[in-house]
Amino acid sequence: xxxxxxxxxxxxxxxxxxxxxxxxxxxxxxxxxxxxxxxEGLTIGALADQLRMSKSxxxxxxxxRQDLQLAVxxxxxxxxxxxxxxxxxxxxxxxxxxxxxxENWLRVLGRELEEGCLMIxxxxxxxxxxxxxxxxxxxxxTGWKNELLRAIEQARDEGHLASxxxxxxxxxxxxxxxxxxxxxxxxxxxxxxxxxxxxxxxxLLDSFGTAAGKKSLQVARPPAAPKAQAQPRPGRAxxxxxxxxxxxxKGRSPGRPKTDPPTSAKRVHLRPEGSRTRASGD
Numbered sequence: 001x002x003x004x005x006x007x008x009x010x011x012x013x014x015x016x017x018x019x020x021x022x023x024x025x026x027x028x029x030x031x032x033x034x035x036x037x038x039x040e041g042l043t044i045g046a047l048a049d050q051l052r053m054s055k056s057x058x059x060x061x062x063x064x065r066q067d068l069q070l071a072v073x074x075x076x077x078x079x080x081x082x083x084x085x086x087x088x089x090x091x092x093x094x095x096x097x098x099x100x101x102x103e104n105w106l107r108v109l110g111r112e113l114e115e116g117c118l119m120i121x122x123x124x125x126x127x128x129x130x131x132x133x134x135x136x137x138x139x140x141x142t143g144w145k146n147e148l149l150r151a152i153e154q155a156r157d158e159g160h161l162a163s164x165x166x167x168x169x170x171x172x173x174x175x176x177x178x179x180x181x182x183x184x185x186x187x188x189x190x191x192x193x194x195x196x197x198x199x200x201x202x203x204l205l206d207s208f209g210t211a212a213g214k215k216s217l218q219v220a221r222p223p224a225a226p227k228a229q230a231q232p233r234p235g236r237a238x239x240x241x242x243x244x245x246x247x248x249x250k251g252r253s254p255g256r257p258k259t260d261p262p263t264s265a266k267r268v269h270l271r272p273e274g275s276r277t278r279a280s281g282d
Contacts, residue, residue, distance in 0.1 A: 023061045026051065030072045035116035038125055039069050039133065066132060073136045076118045077143075083108050085147060094158035095205070095213040098151045102174070102201050109178060110194050113185045119144065120182050145171055160213030161205075173204055 029050050034042045044065055048055045062068040088101035109117065123141055126134040152167045181197035184190035 019061070026053075026058060026061055026068075027071060027075050030068060031075055031118075032115075034069075034072050034076075034118060035112075038116075039072065039118070039122055040125060042069060042072065044068065069133055070136055073118065073122070073133070073140065077140050080108065080119065080144075088151075092216065092219075094155045095160035095209065095216050096219075098155045098160075099205065099217065101148070101151055102205075105178065106194060106198055106201075109181060109197075113182065113194075117182060120179060145175060148174060155213065158212075158216075159210060160216055161208045162210060165208050170204065170208070174201065177201060177204075 026047065030042055030047055033046060033050070042065075044055050044058050044062075047053075047068075048058050051058070058068075062071060084101065084104040088097050088104055091097040091100040112120075119137075119140060122137050126137045148171045149167055152161065152165070152170050155161045156163065156165050156167060177197045177200045181193040184196075185193040
């Protein structure tokens with residue numbers, strides 16, 4: 001039996017590949033519009049005009065405007081995980097991994113200060129709207145916060161963070177720093193929001209870091225220096241692009257009595273439906 005496909009099957013296979021390429025191009029353009037104008041600013045007509053396609057051509061790949069918006073959210077989550085979480089899990093389990101995760105998030109946030117962050121802006125768009133888009137945003141944000149929680153709990157279990165650490169409180173404070181960095185840069189046009197967020201994160205890790213945690217950061221390879229990060233107009237933050245990575249100060253100890261760690265909340269996966277693997281697990 002020949003291993004070559006039947007000639008009668010080739011046209012369908014080629015059409016399938018072409019359809020996948022077209023759908024990917026539509027998603028890329030739609031994500032760009034959504035970053036700039038928000039998900040509610042994303043319309044089939046505007047997308048068709050930008051791609052020089054007919055509306056029916058766009059509808060052929062996405063049955064409705066809401067289906068398109070949900071697909072854009074899924075694509076954003078996929079790219080976010082690839083840029084932030086996937087590189088971090090290559091670091092040693094514990095504080096080196098948590099530090100890498102936060103550095104990656106800062107780098108992506110720096111880019112999104114100019115392009116727009118769907119995870120933050122979308123949460124404001126749909127915080128008081130019921131429906132599929134609200135539920136999708138809750139799924140993404142909750143899933144990401146639980147990935148943070150997992151990384152923090154791993155660092156605590158490795159002895160890199162204080163045993164009495166309230167992991168959920170630390171997630172709250174970390175997320176708060178990222179939110180205020182986005183707020184100050186986008187609304188107030190602050191030029192040093194990333195620098196201040198990085199300093200705040202370093203102080204948080206330092207306040208709970210143990211001697212073993214500091215040693216683990218010396219053994220682990222340092223995170224890659226952040227690239228130049230776009231800041232909102234009128235200009236970039238002075239010194240933000242070359243700011244130092246998150247480091248713990250030497251000679252400090254939490255000095256807290258050991259207590260049983262709090263029970264973590266049930267996690268919601270950020271990964272697309274159907275995926276069974278967790279990027280932050282070993």
